[in-house]
Amino acid sequence: MKVQKQTRSPRRQVDGVLLLDKHAGLTSNAALQTARRLLNAAKAGHTGTLDPMATGLLPLTFGEATKFSQMLLDADKEYEATVQLGVETDTGDAEGAVVATTRLPAAISREAILSVLPSFTGEIEQIPPIYSALKRAGKPLYEYARAGIEVEIEPRRITIHALELLDWNGSAFRIRVACSKGTYIRTLGMDLGRALGCGAHLSALRRTRIGPFNVTDAVSVAVLEATEPAQRDRFVASADTLVRHLAAVELGESDAGALMQGRVIRVDPAICGLVRVYEAANSRFLGLAQCMDGRLAAKRLVATTGSVQPE
Known part of the structure; x- marks a missing residue:
């Protein structure tokens, strides 16, 4: 058959x-x-x-x-995270191996948690976790971690725009974090636990927003x-x-064709910076262009796209 x-x-x-x-x-x-x-x-x-x-x-x-x-x-991002106190893991989350356990101090309370949050708000330095895709000498850090090789990791400047306590049950708390790119919520959870004197790891993490x-x-x-x-x-x-936050420029058919061929277009000198560009007749998105001193030059163009309506 x-x-x-x-x-x-x-x-x-x-x-x-x-x-x-x-x-x-x-x-x-x-x-x-x-x-x-x-x-x-x-x-x-x-x-x-x-x-x-x-x-x-x-x-x-x-x-x-x-x-x-x-x-x-x-873009900036926003998360909701559950921080489990008393246990640290090698990855900083529930999927890692336990590396330390600590009895919860009697002084830990809702008020104690609220008291440490301000020190982690604003522009701070954070050391990325060893179990991450950041590279050192061309290799991801997690490869060193899996091989048992210790490497020095430089701290990075990040910004925590907002840090809000949502819930507290006596051994774990839930927070909302609004932060800049490059922020590791796993590291933030561990650092919060250490500030409270007992260590911690993330038992849950949900990303709720990226940019708009x-x-x-x-x-x-x-x-x-x-x-x-x-x-x-x-x-x-x-x-x-993805680029709706940029100003929109509409071009006639002739100028649109010229821009797509890589030529510089004359536009209103009041337009400046990175803009999204459309062909006016059919609202066709052409891509991004850089404008300076009345000259519009292609930055990143699309090859094919559907018809969209510029804002």
């Missing part, structure tokens, strides 16, 4: 952004590949990872939108899977979604 070989339909061009609400236990890459398969997209990327234990907002980019991923990598995007607008893998394939594109926002 001859077995018929199944043929996979060719990947299609999908240009846009999908806000995914990642569930626990899923790596960011696995989430990306699942979404890519469900959308049958040719090209995909993400705008910063979440640890497998963590849940929440994971923006995924497809096609031409991948060119603007850096916008979210540099909120997890309330995100879709889960389960919902994406339950949606008819022909309807899944409705969850994908246009490629210019």
